Amino acid sequence: MSDRYETDVLVVGSGPAGALIANLLVRRGVNVLLAEKGSDIERNFRGETIAARSVLTLRELGFGPKLASHGFVELEGISFWEKGKNIMSMDYRRFPIDALPIDIPQPAMIGAFNDSSAAYPNFKLLMGYQFTSLIEEGDAIKGARLEGPDGQILEVRSRLVIAADGRFSLVRKASGLKVKITPMERDFVWFKFPRPSGWAHESQLVVKKDRHLVILPTFPDLLRIGYNLPKKGFGDARKQGIAAFRDSISDLDPRLKDLVNQHIQSWNDTSFLEIFTAEVDQWSRDGLLLIGDASHTATPILGQGVNLALQDTIYFAPVIEEALKNSTGPLPSTALEPTANVRRAHKAMVTKFQRLQEANLAQSSALGTMMRRARMRLLNLNPAKYRLMDKVMNAPHNMPMEALHGRVA
Structure with missing residues (x-):
């Protein structure tokens, strides 16, 4: 490969968000280069629970048979235990959604996305390529530099760089976009x-x-x-x-x-x-977009990190396609931020719930733990618990369905 490459979109990071956004874009005819720093997609203890809303979305995208052929575990509920007693329980089968959360190794899901993308001539995957710097001209991002397995530097010119490189995002750090890190x-x-x-x-x-x-x-x-x-x-x-x-x-x-x-x-x-939340008030610059953990790192409570990341891709894919058609040069931030605002609002709701639960679990005094037990027992008796948890775990219900057109190649 030469030391220079041109494409419409460069995606940095082949995690769930990066691999899926690349797939959704290549289905729309967008030229995409997906760069992953690892030499393979093996990863352990990384967000293996996929929320019911995302399971439904992956089915609608045509990935159901591929995931089923690998196999997964369906999660039928959640329970809260203290002193050997079940204080609160919830049956996921009572939610008004035709899916259950599943547990599946990330490599299986990412592999399904990348295999689908590989069927398109407008897709290229580079393994073992580490992001090193952004290419900036004036106030716009016009690509990025990647370091290959043998130390060679590849200059990628693109109209949009998508940072999907995780909770410690190097692209986010290089972008100058301000991030608020809150340790738990x-x-x-x-x-x-x-x-x-x-x-x-x-x-x-x-x-x-x-x-x-x-x-x-x-x-x-x-x-x-x-x-x-x-x-x-x-x-x-x-x-x-x-x-x-x-x-x-x-x-x-x-x-x-x-x-x-x-x-x-x-x-x-x-x-x-390490548990922390990361919140970015602005997810984009001209020619740059942050998605997934790069823009909104969540805590492990209810396994919402992967769910939020996958939903980002569904919202942004049609917006990116339209902006590429209706503009020239680097994609303008003004075309991306309205969608970022929608996603930030949803993430803020999830984070608020997670922080309340984190504070609840941190109780150590006799009074604090007694109050926690009382709250959980009251929640267990409250029929509204299903509406509350459905909103946190399975929202949003206003997902842009036009994003789901096309089937797996």
Whole structure:
């Protein structure tokens, strides 16, 4: 490949948002170069839960058969446990949407998107290409420079650069767009082990004072578990040793004791996740757009990060196509920000709910935990809980359906 390339759109990052926006655009005849820094799309402990709204969208886009051929786990509900008692539960099958959340490894979903895109002559995928800098002329972005596997620099000229490079986005940092980073009070350690026979296909939240476990059935027959630690507490946990870590998990949920002792032998059997939210007041410049975690990093609560990212692509794809037809040169920010405003409003609603739940889970005093139990029991008895959770988990219902035209190639 030469050291210069021209395309309509350069997408940086082949995560769920980057791979899907590339696919939606190539279906519309847009020339797209998708650049991924990794040499493959393997990724672990990365947003494996896909919300029901996104499952429905992926079906409508024609990806249902490909995902089904790989296989996934359907999640039928969520429950809240304290002192061995089920305080609150919710049956996802009662939501007014013809889909359930699923758990599927990210490589399977991303692979389905990229395989579909590869059938179009106007698509190109570069693996092992790291973003290094933006190409700026005046106030506009006219492409980016990428460093290839052998250290060669590729200059990509494009009318739009889409930053889909995740929560620590290098493109966002280079763009000069202001971001507000809000650390949460806790971080997470994730781990997996075999799922016991008969384990319910539901998300479980197990709480003891200000400590909690998130337990998720994971494809094909595993449990994926997140354990909260105080902010910057991972170093202290490592100093105390893996045996103390195992004991802490078993203390929270005795059902897991034998599994933890058998399968968590070292810190290599775990994965650390720093928890924070990132909010960007402006998602675009002329020739540049941020989507997914690059523009709105969320917390793991209710697994909304991937859901928000996939919805971004549905909203922006027809807008980008239209703007490319109706303008010349770098895509103007004025064509992108109205849609960004819609997406920001939805994300703000999700973030508000997540922060309330984060504060709820951080209660450690006797009074605080008693009040938490009372709130969860009241919620459990309230029929309106389904309307509230449907709004958070399955919105928006006003998704632009014209974005869904076309089928998988």
